[in-house]
Amino acid sequence: MNPQDVWITFPELLVWFPLLAGLVCFLFKDNSKVKSWVLLASIITLCISFTSLYFSDDTKYLALNKVSYTLKYMNNGNFILGLDGMGRLLTLLTAFAFPIIFVATYNTRYKNAKNFYALMLLAQSGLMGVFTAMDAMSFYFFWELALIPVYFLSSQWGGEKRIQATFKFFVYTFVGSLLMLIGIIYVYLHTINISGTGHSFALYAFTGSRLDPTEQMWLFWLFFVAFAIKMPIFPFHTWQPDAYEQAPTATTMVMSGIMVKMGLFACLRWLLPIFPQAVIKFDNIVIGLSVFGMIYASLIAIKQDDIKRLAAYSSIAHIGLMCAGIFTKTEVGLQGVMLQMFCHGINIIGLWVVIELLERQTGVRKLSQLGGVAHKAPTLTILLVVIALANIALPLTNAFVGEFMLFNGLFAFNVWYAAVAGISIILAAVYTLNMIQKIFYGEGNSITTLIKEIALHEKIILCVVVVLIFMMGIYPQPMINLTQNTVDAILLKFN
Amino acid sequence: MNTIILTAVLGIVLMMIGAFSKSKTLPRFVAIGGVALLLVANMVELLSQESFFAFDVKNMLAFNSFNLTFIGVALLCTLIYFLLSGKDIEKVGTNVAEYFALIFFILCGVALSATFNTLLLLFIGIEIISIPLYILTGSDKRNLKSNEAALKYFLMGAFSTGIMLMGIAFIYGGNEQATFYISQLGFGVGKMSPLIAIGLVLLLISMSFKVSAVPFHFWTPDVYDGAPTVFTSFMATIVKAAGFFAFVRLFENGFGALQPQWQKLIVLITAATLVLGNLTAVFQQSVKRMLAYSSIAQAGFMLFAVFALNEKAKEGLILYTAAYSLATIGIFAILIKMKDYTIDGFNGLAKTQPVLAITGLIFLLSLTGVPLTAGFQSKFYMLMAAAQVGTYKWLIILAVLCAAISAYYYFKIIQAMFFKQASSSAEGDITEEITPVFKMMLIITALLIIVLGVMPGLLTDWLYY
Numbered sequence: 001m002n003p004q005d006v007w008i009t010f011p012e013l014l015v016w017f018p019l020l021a022g023l024v025c026f027l028f029k030d031n032s033k034v035k036s037w038v039l040l041a042s043i044i045t046l047c048i049s050f051t052s053l054y055f056s057d058d059t060k061y062l063a064l065n066k067v068s069y070t071l072k073y074m075n076n077g078n079f080i081l082g083l084d085g086m087g088r089l090l091t092l093l094t095a096f097a098f099p100i101i102f103v104a105t106y107n108t109r110y111k112n113a114k115n116f117y118a119l120m121l122l123a124q125s126g127l128m129g130v131f132t133a134m135d136a137m138s139f140y141f142f143w144e145l146a147l148i149p150v151y152f153l154s155s156q157w158g159g160e161k162r163i164q165a166t167f168k169f170f171v172y173t174f175v176g177s178l179l180m181l182i183g184i185i186y187v188y189l190h191t192i193n194i195s196g197t198g199h200s201f202a203l204y205a206f207t208g209s210r211l212d213p214t215e216q217m218w219l220f221w222l223f224f225v226a227f228a229i230k231m232p233i234f235p236f237h238t239w240q241p242d243a244y245e246q247a248p249t250a251t252t253m254v255m256s257g258i259m260v261k262m263g264l265f266a267c268l269r270w271l272l273p274i275f276p277q278a279v280i281k282f283d284n285i286v287i288g289l290s291v292f293g294m295i296y297a298s299l300i301a302i303k304q305d306d307i308k309r310l311a312a313y314s315s316i317a318h319i320g321l322m323c324a325g326i327f328t329k330t331e332v333g334l335q336g337v338m339l340q341m342f343c344h345g346i347n348i349i350g351l352w353v354v355i356e357l358l359e360r361q362t363g364v365r366k367l368s369q370l371g372g373v374a375h376k377a378p379t380l381t382i383l384l385v386v387i388a389l390a391n392i393a394l395p396l397t398n399a400f401v402g403e404f405m406l407f408n409g410l411f412a413f414n415v416w417y418a419a420v421a422g423i424s425i426i427l428a429a430v431y432t433l434n435m436i437q438k439i440f441y442g443e444g445n446s447i448t449t450l451i452k453e454i455a456l457h458e459k460i461i462l463c464v465v466v467v468l469i470f471m472m473g474i475y476p477q478p479m480i481n482l483t484q485n486t487v488d489a490i491l492l493k494f495n
Numbered sequence: 496m497n498t499i500i501l502t503a504v505l506g507i508v509l510m511m512i513g514a515f516s517k518s519k520t521l522p523r524f525v526a527i528g529g530v531a532l533l534l535v536a537n538m539v540e541l542l543s544q545e546s547f548f549a550f551d552v553k554n555m556l557a558f559n560s561f562n563l564t565f566i567g568v569a570l571l572c573t574l575i576y577f578l579l580s581g582k583d584i585e586k587v588g589t590n591v592a593e594y595f596a597l598i599f600f601i602l603c604g605v606a607l608s609a610t611f612n613t614l615l616l617l618f619i620g621i622e623i624i625s626i627p628l629y630i631l632t633g634s635d636k637r638n639l640k641s642n643e644a645a646l647k648y649f650l651m652g653a654f655s656t657g658i659m660l661m662g663i664a665f666i667y668g669g670n671e672q673a674t675f676y677i678s679q680l681g682f683g684v685g686k687m688s689p690l691i692a693i694g695l696v697l698l699l700i701s702m703s704f705k706v707s708a709v710p711f712h713f714w715t716p717d718v719y720d721g722a723p724t725v726f727t728s729f730m731a732t733i734v735k736a737a738g739f740f741a742f743v744r745l746f747e748n749g750f751g752a753l754q755p756q757w758q759k760l761i762v763l764i765t766a767a768t769l770v771l772g773n774l775t776a777v778f779q780q781s782v783k784r785m786l787a788y789s790s791i792a793q794a795g796f797m798l799f800a801v802f803a804l805n806e807k808a809k810e811g812l813i814l815y816t817a818a819y820s821l822a823t824i825g826i827f828a829i830l831i832k833m834k835d836y837t838i839d840g841f842n843g844l845a846k847t848q849p850v851l852a853i854t855g856l857i858f859l860l861s862l863t864g865v866p867l868t869a870g871f872q873s874k875f876y877m878l879m880a881a882a883q884v885g886t887y888k889w890l891i892i893l894a895v896l897c898a899a900i901s902a903y904y905y906f907k908i909i910q911a912m913f914f915k916q917a918s919s920s921a922e923g924d925i926t927e928e929i930t931p932v933f934k935m936m937l938i939i940t941a942l943l944i945i946v947l948g949v950m951p952g953l954l955t956d957w958l959y960y
Contacts, residue, residue, distance in 0.1 A: 071950065144866045155914045163914050167906060174902050178864075178895035181875070185882045218888075 009067040010052040011081035011132040014091050015125055015142075018045055022121030031113040035106065038117040042098040045124070049088075049095035056088060056482065066134070080134040080202055085483040089338060090131040090258075090265055093345045097257050098124050103461045104353040105250045108360060110157055123149040123254055130262050136184045137201040139270070140177070143262070147173055150255060154247040165242035172239045176226035183222035187211065187274060207273040207493075213281075220278035223271050224286070230263035231319045233286075234293030244312040249356040252308070256315050257349040261341050264319070267326050268337070268490060276493040283327040287413070290327075291421045294320035298427035302434070307355050307365045310435060311348065314391065317424050318344050324421065325406040329494050331487060333409020338483040339476055340402030343390075343469075347399060350387040350465035354380065357454055358439070362447050367435060372444030376451040381440045383462040388436055390469045392429045398472035496546035496558060497536040498566050498606040505529040506599035513592025522592040523581045529599065530574045537567050541960065554676070557612040564813055564957040565609050565740050569733050572820040573602060575943075576729060578936050579828040583725045587634055594634060597627035598729065605737040609744070613675040614663045617741060621659065621705060624734055625652050632722040632730075644721025651704070651714040659701035665694030666749075677749035687753055695750060695757060702745065705738040708798060709767040712791050716775075719787035727783065728827035731790040732820035739797050743812055747804050754804060761802050762887055769795035769897040776904045783836050785904055786826065789862065792901055793819050796877050796894065802887075803880035810955040811876030817947060817954055818869035822858040825940045828933075829855050834926050838907050843917025848925060852912045854937040859905045861944045864898055869947035874898065876951070 021041035028034045055061040066082035083091065098120070110116040126149065129142030147170065154166040184201070190209045193200035211219065229236045244252050272279055294317045301313035322340050325333040357380065358373070359365045374381040390397035393404075403425075411418040454462075472479065509529075512522055540546050541563040577584075585591050604623030611617040629652065633645025667673065669690030670680050682691065700711060707715040719727045750757065772792030779785035797819075800812040829851050833840050845852035861870030881891050947954060 141866045148860075148865065152913070155910065163910050167910070170906070171899060171902060175896065175899040178898055179892070182878060182882070182891055182895055185875075185879050188879075189882055 006063045009064050009081070010048065010055070011065065011083050011087075011128075012067055013048045014045065014052070014095070014128045015081065015132060017041070017048065017125075018121045018128060019125035021045075022118045022125060025114050025118035025121065028114045034114045034117050035102070038121060039099065039102045039106075041121060042095075042102055042124070046095040046099055049092045052083060053088060053092065053482075056083075056085075058084075058485075078135060078200070078202060079138050081129075081132045081138070082134040083132055084486050084489075086265065086268060086338060086486040087131050089342055089479065089483055090261060091128055093261070093342050094124060094127050094131065094258050097253065097345060097349055100349055100353070100461055100465065101250050101253045103457055104253075104356060106457060107455070108250070108356070110248070112156075116153065116157060119149040119153050120250065120254070123153070127254075127258055127262070131265060134203045135201040136188065136203070136206055136270070139266075140181060140184060143177055143180075143266075146259065146262070147177075150247075150251060150259065153251040153254075154243065157248040157251070159246040161242070162246040165239075165246035169239045169243040172229050172236070173226075176229035176236075179222045180226035183219050183226075186215070186219055186222075190215070203269075203273075206270070209274065211275070213277045216275045216278040217281065220271070220275045220282060223275070224267075224282075227263040227266045227271065228323075230266070231260055231323055232263070232316065233290050233320055233323050234296055234316075235289070237293065237297070237316050240316060241309050241312040244315075245306060245308045249308075249352055249359070253349045253352045256312070256352065257345045260315065260319055261345060264322055264326065264337060264341055267323070268334070268486070272326070272329070272490050273493050279327065279329070280494070283329070283413075286327045287324045287410075287417055290320040290324035291417050293317070294324075294421055294424040295427070298424045298431065301431045302427065304431075305366050305368055307358070307367060307435065307439075310367075310431060311351055311355065314428065314431065315344075315348055317428065318348075321403065321406050321410075321421060321424070324417065325409050328409040328413040329491070330409040330412050331491060332405050332412070334487045334490060335480055335483065336402050336405030336409055338487065339472075339479050340399065340406060342479060343398040343402050343472060346465060346468050346472075347387060347390045350462065350469075351384075351391060353458070353462060353465070354384045354387065357458060358451075361451050364447060367438040369445070369447055370439045371442040372440070372448050373451055374440040375444060376448065377453045379459055380454050380462075383459075383466055384440070385436060386466045386469060387462075388432045390473075392432050393425065396470065396473045398469050398476070400473055401476045496548050496550070496552075496556070497540045498533055498570070499556075499603055499610070500548050501529075501533055501536055502599050502603035502606060505533070506596045506603065509592050509596035509599060513590060513596065516592075519585060519591055522595045523577070523585060526595040526598070527574070527577050527581065530570055530577055530602075533602070534567065534570045534574060537563060537570055541567060541957065555613045555616055556607075556610045557678075558610055560960045561809060561813075561958050562610045562744075564954075564960075565736075565816065566606050567957070568813060568817045568820075568954070569602070569605050569609075569737060572733050572817065572824060573598070573729075575821065575936070575940055576733070576824050579824060579933065579940070580725045580728060580831060583828075583831050587723045587725060588636060590634075594631065597631055600627045601729075601734065605733065608737055608741040611741070611744070612677060612748075614666060614677060614749075615675050617677075617745060618656075618659060618663060621738075621741065622656065624737060625656070625705075628652075628726075628730060628734065631726045632718060634726065635723045638721075638723075640721040641723065644718045647714055647721075648718045655701045655704035655711075658697050658704075662694045662697030662701060665690050665697060667694075669694055677745060680749050682750065682752045687756060691753075692756075695753070696760070698745065699757065699760060702738065702742045703764055706735055706742060706794050706797070707791055708764050708794055709771045709791065710764075712768070712772075715791055716784055716787045719790070720781070720784045724783060724827060724831050727787070728824055728831075731786065731827075732823045735790065735794065736797075736816040736820060739794075739800065739812065740816070743800050743804070743809070746801055751804060758802065761798065762890055765795055765798040765802055766890060766893055768792070768798060769894055773897045773900040777900065779904070780838060781836050782830055782833075782838055782841070782908065785838075786823065786830070789901065789904065790823070792897065793862070795897065796874060799877040799881045799894070802890075803877075803884050805880055805883055807876055807883060808880035810951075810958060811873060811880050813958065814869065814876055814947070814951050814954055815873035818861060818873040818944065821940055821944055821947075822861040822868075822870060825858040825937060825944075826855060826862070828937065829858075832925055832927065832929065838911050841908055841911040842915040844912040847917060848929060850934045850937065851929065854941040855912060856909055857941040857944055859909055861948070863902045863905045867945060867948045869944045869951070872948055872951040876955075 069079040126146030133139035191205040297316035304310040325337040393399040608620030635641035704711040776788035800808040861868035864874040
């Protein structure tokens with residue numbers, strides 16, 4: 001396919017369509033129609049994402065998957081978007097997540113709904129931008145632009161302490177991204193553009209930059225702190241439980257399902273290829289922090305009474321494992337991260353959907369106040385149990401494949417790390433099963449007698465999640481094939 | 496050249512209008528028309544490189560695209576300032592025409608200090624800026640705070656003027672050519688004589704005073720707080736930027752070769768300005784006072800231009816001038832309309848006045864430095880310029896940490912506007928009806944900020960015209 005035959009490419013569609021759709025939301029007068037519109041828009045985005053999978057062969061369809069804008073008055077010109085295996089995987093996750101979120105929260109009423117949904121779609125556009133950006137400047141732009149709508153969503157529609165919690169989240173990530181900006185500037189000054197006369201922000205120029213080892217050492221930390229805050233890994237995680245607890249659940253799904261993947265994604269896309277020597281030098285520190293964070297977060301999760309905080313800490317533990325997997329620099333470890341990024345996104349969103357349904361019906365989310373829900377809502381119970389088992393990475397579920405590969409990679413790197421990290425699986429079983437037991441079994445009380453079985457569209461959406469969990473648990477190969485080229489490209493830097 | 500002469504003429508015309516016309520609105524229209532005319536005249540000079548007035552200035556003034564672009568930006572910001580806050584100038588007191596006349600004289604000083612080529616004209620330019628400002632600061636005659644501010648400003652200003660004169664004298668006596676021309680000072684790399692060193696430090700101190708860099712900033716919060724808010728807006732933006740422009744030109748053309756010697760001093764001043772400005776701004780309850788401290792904090796970023804002195808720094812300075820001035824003028828224009836100047840006064844503004852709140856959001860995001868706004872691009876240029884220098888990496892890291900602190904106090908206003916409930920007062924928190932024209936102007940200013948945020952080249956390319 002020739003470049004001149006193509007008038008729009010997939011990355012452009014994925015970024016600009018949600019943006020436009022989001023802006024259209026502001027024009028709606030009626031708050032009830034806007035729901036159908038955003039649902040439609042997010043489904044269209046999903047279709048675009050699916051179509052892009054069909055055209056994923058870069059040798060034939062390169063023109064469809066890469067685009068470079070040259071803006072005359074932009075500093076240093078180019079604005080490059082592109083899709084590779086990892087980009088396709090994460091844009092697909094983003095495209096998947098939003099329809100699920102919109103359906104699951106269809107019955108939730110928001111004040112000023114059109115603003116709410118507009119900001120949600122703007123966040124989606126920003127996320128798509130992060131995953132398709134192929135030059136450092138546009139990456140930085142989208143990195144920040146994904147944050148701003150989420151900041152407003154959480155501060156406007158969140159819980160009681162929303163303003164402080166969300167602001168903490170904002171300041172943390174803002175500090176990180178500013179440090180990354182300095183890093184970008186320094187790497188930029190060491191690059192050579194394609195004509196050999198100046199510098200360039202493009203990814204290929206960054207990966208080919210001439211940095212001596214000492215420069216790599218301190219630049220590595222400027223980037224890594226930004227990514228570590230976003231993931232978050234210990235000790236940069238303190239914003240996360242508060243932010244998850246206080247944000248409206250739809251936004252929490254975006255944050256925990258997709259936004260935390262930004263940090264992992266950025267490590268794979270920017271950190272490993274640009275600073276290979278620094279990565280080799282600091283891998284033990286990062287993996288040590290990750291493994292420690294896993295145990296630490298799991299222990300705290302056991303003690304939580306609020307379901308949202310429990311899910312938040314369990315998320316920290318899972319992200320820790322993925323971060324450790326990245327820094328093993330083994331093929332199986334990196335493939336595990338890719339797969340697990342997608343699986344964790346799906347699973348955690350499923351978990352949040354259940355929490356949202358429970359909270360909407362009962363008004364509480366304390367484990368100590370719930371009980372006996374299984375008698376009232378058997379379907380919900382079955383679906384939640386499957387999702388929860390995926391959270392503990394039981395065989396046949398998708399997370400098993402990912403975590404198995406991750407542990408395999410960690411084992412190849414250092415047996416002791418794998419052994420310590422393995423404890424977290426047991427701890428995950430403790431807090432997850434404890435949660436199921438307390439919510440669904442035991443005696444019902446005055447709060448839980450009000451619970452009714454969930455509505456049809458909610459059943460469907462949870463079934464979709466469950467089907468995905470099993471499908472990817474049994475046959476993960478297509479996913480692994482999809483990201484193989486990205487993994488190969490990264491590993492090339494370490495051989 | 497066009498600007499220098501026409502501003503002086505317009506200033507006199509406005510004084511005459513004040514003397515012979517009783518109309519209260521006429522001066523404003525003349526002023527707006529006048530600035531628009533100045534802007535056109537300046538653009539013509541920039542494009543044709545020829546002035547309407549063919550005087551032989553004996554090379555005491557230099558007109559190049561860098562200087563003229565800066566004057567253009569200053570005039571554009573003044574035009575927007577007049578359009579947004581012109582009506583509020585009328586409300587300060589009875590002598591409306593004189594306020595406008597004084598502002599035109601200040602603009603004359605801005606143009607002189609942007610184009611000076613000798614130390615004498617630098618001095619004259621800075622003084623022409625300062626003296627009308629002393630009057631404007633005290634223009635709210637019956638307000639004790641305004642009087643106090645004017646006196647304080649005058650005393651401190653006179654003091655710094657003395658220091659500057661002494662510095663000029665030392666430089667004059669110390670250089671081998673015995674010249675005032677900054678381009679002929681001819682300092683080579685290497686050791687400097689004690690006379691030059693003393694003169695340089697004295698000039699550095701007096702310029703730091705004018706741009707309110709720490710530790711010479713103590714006058715700023717009181718003066719900015721005491722002066723009528725419309726004039727604070729002008730002082731904190733265009734005047735301050737003019738000071739920076741003179742600072743950069745003096746140290747680039749005059750003392751560029753000696754950079755290794757004085758760079759350390761600038762680094763210390765920059766670091767102190769960033770840290771102190773940002774930390775003190777955090778604790779302010781009054782938005783006006785907070786903006787005074789934030790202007791000190793922003794000065795810290797602008798000092799990077801003096802620190803780096805390279806092409807990127809020049810572009811950055813022009814961009815910073817535009818970004819910072821537009822955003823600050825905008826936020827001040829909103830502040831003037833508020834009854835209560837504390838942060839709580841902004842509570843719930845998004846519900847009662849959505850246009851004000853949304854444009855205010857853009858101004859504040861720009862001041863914080865969030866991408867897609869001019870504020871981000873200007874900070875980016877400054878950081879890039881500093882990174883190209885290659886030394887003092889810790890200063891750059893300190894700067895971004897301070898930028899993160901600044902998010903704290905700018906976002907306090909955003910939180911108040913969008914996420915808090917308005918206070919119970921029934922009549923609302925706005926002093927007067929907001930006119931559609933005012934709203935339009937706010938929107939245009941916000942759009943300008945976004946356009947510059949996406950395409951900074953629209954402005955910086957003029958440097959190479």
